Amino acid sequence: MDDLTLPDIAALAAPVYFAFLVFEIIIIVRFRRAGGYERRDTVASLLMGTGSILSGILLASTVLAAIGGLYTFAYQYRLFDLGTSWWVFVLAFVLGDLVYYWVHRLEHEVRWGWASHVVHHSSQHYNFSTALRQSWFKFATGTFLLSVPVAWIGVHPAIIAFSLSLNLFYQFFVHTETVGRLHPWIEAIFNTPSHHRVHHGNNVRYLDANYAGTLIVWDRLFGTFVPEDDDEPVRYGLVKDIGTFNPLRIAVHEYVGIARDVFMPGLSLKERLGYMFGPPGWSHDGSRQTSRQMKAGEA
């Protein structure tokens, strides 16, 4: 059982992603649905996605193998023998989705995590290609540690990885403006295009909201849910948008920003750590604003 192997759905789904991407372009152009594509933005997003896959391949036998080894180690000392029944897959998916919520939230609230995740938010467009605009350095955030307890409980590491890939596959489909709101019951339970549009907004009221992967119930539970307001259309992108389509600059610009801040002369160790692990927008002299401060200002 310890040799269990399951497919990585998110990585194998490239043909599906491209088919839906073309389908969305046709829907937008032919039927004038909401949303938009721009050539350089789309290609930048696709190159970020390709780079993300390539970094996974390059690091498969080193960093990713070590992370896998960590899960296997925790699984060896598991609390329960849960096996591989169907309900374990369901349990793994729900627990994995809860872990995803907190990983995602940390990626927004801690600048070191944001340096990786900012890539995904760096487009001013919101379409299926935005879903593929992924970080090349996700492993560096250290957030993989949050899944260790799931293995320790007794969920096989392969099932954890499978659940995550299923979760990411689902999330591809919420990155669209062509779908309005779904049935209220679906909107109440699941992350939907409407909820996730809010998450990608740089309007102050939409900042740091709707972190859900598949189940929006986590946001409702932990107080981060914000509904889409028809009176305030979502503006996509960053609070301070980047002015480049260069994939390398998109991939590392926030790391460069951290390095510049951390090595500023005359700072205390605490201030240097603040620039690394404080919330995005934190500054030692108050010259910048965090999203919480922006929201307080708006209120």
Next chain:
Amino acid sequence: MDSLLVYLAFIALSLGGVWVLLDRLGLGEEAQPSELDAERTLYEHNLPNGDGAISTDNARLYDLSGHVGVVRAHGHRLLTRIIRPQEVRSVERTKRGVAVRLRDFGEPAVLLITDEPDGVMDWLRARLMSDTIHGPSPLGELRAKSFDEWVGA
């Protein structure tokens, strides 16, 4: 290894296909911001519009007393930023107009497309390359008016 190469070839072909498709659909053209577009974008980002302004084919520049506000095309969308003199590496003439090179990794250059590069360069130099001691950033100014009042102000 073979399957990996096939996978990568598929991605490369698909990427090229998407590029061609978007190009054929005219989705590769840059925005050309009108004065109203630019003012609205500044307003949405809570930025001041200053005293004087000039336009190029892809941007509008605002004199913010020691800083320059820029609203420029970034693909289809508009991008705003305030350029401070200390952020400027150089202002250069290019084939299509003027390039303002910046000390900003996320936005290394602002390219201004224009048929009159000399006028734009003079305007920029007068505001960005002087030794004037500049006042506090206008970023701190807060919006308190409606858009119409703001534009008229």
